[in-house]
Amino acid sequence: xxxxxxxxxxxxxxxxxxxxxxxxxxxxxxxxxxxxxxxxxxxxxxxxxxxxxxxxxxxxxxxxxxxxxxxxxxxxxxxxxxxxxxxxxxxxxxxxxxxxxxxxxxxx
Amino acid sequence: xxxxxxxxxxxxxxxxxxxxxxxxxxxxxxxxxxxxxxxxxxxxxxxxxxxxxxxxxxxxxxxxxxxxxxxxxxxxxxxxxxxxxxxxxxxxxxxxxxxxxxxxxxxxxxxxxxxxxxxx
Numbered sequence: 001x002x003x004x005x006x007x008x009x010x011x012x013x014x015x016x017x018x019x020x021x022x023x024x025x026x027x028x029x030x031x032x033x034x035x036x037x038x039x040x041x042x043x044x045x046x047x048x049x050x051x052x053x054x055x056x057x058x059x060x061x062x063x064x065x066x067x068x069x070x071x072x073x074x075x076x077x078x079x080x081x082x083x084x085x086x087x088x089x090x091x092x093x094x095x096x097x098x099x100x101x102x103x104x105x106x107x108x
Numbered sequence: 109x110x111x112x113x114x115x116x117x118x119x120x121x122x123x124x125x126x127x128x129x130x131x132x133x134x135x136x137x138x139x140x141x142x143x144x145x146x147x148x149x150x151x152x153x154x155x156x157x158x159x160x161x162x163x164x165x166x167x168x169x170x171x172x173x174x175x176x177x178x179x180x181x182x183x184x185x186x187x188x189x190x191x192x193x194x195x196x197x198x199x200x201x202x203x204x205x206x207x208x209x210x211x212x213x214x215x216x217x218x219x220x221x222x223x224x225x226x227x228x
Contacts, residue, residue: 044218096169
């Protein structure tokens with residue numbers, strides 16, 4: 001099983017600042033099979049990024065993904081209050097599919 | 109519009125059985141894999157398994173193999189998650205979600221979640 005470890009566990013930033021979230025895989029993951037999700041309190045998760053760097057439909061361009069191999073990054077370039085959420089990475093190439101434990105982003 | 113609508117919250121006692129559902133609409137339901145994801149209280153997301161409604165081919169995460177059953181009825185665009193004997197540790201929110209286009213795919217549409225509470 002591929003273990004995904006996210007860092008930091010949480011971060012608190014001001015509107016307009018840049019957030020950088022990391023996800024490290026226990027073994028190499030094809031970038032084709034890597035995603036990021038956003039989950040706001042009381043809501044189902046929402047797909048943000050697929051194939052490591054492609055934004056899903058309707059996702060603002062302030063969200064971007066990068067990385068390959070065992071290191072992946074989600075960047076939120078200019079934080080807005082509605083970006084307050086927990087962010088999860090996921091690999092969907094290996095079996096079983098696995099998620100990271102999440103990074104909580106708080107907007108001050 | 110693609111929609112996945114899940115059945116309502118359940119409160120059960122340990123040892124009881126349960127079957128929750130997820131009904132899809134707005135797309136060719138039987139041709140997309142659908143997965144189940146567990147979220148225990150204040151915890152992260154866990155992959156349970158997936159099913160292809162067209163032929164009911166189901167694949168399970170090792171952590172959930174033998175603990176739950178995933179099934180489908182393509183005639184009514186619905187998939188199910190079933191327990192034969194619930195435990196308190198099954199208390200969680202359960203989400204169904206569609207895999208985009210193929211089995212190795214991200215989850216592009218999600219149901220609203222079904223909260224299952226198991227308590228004596």
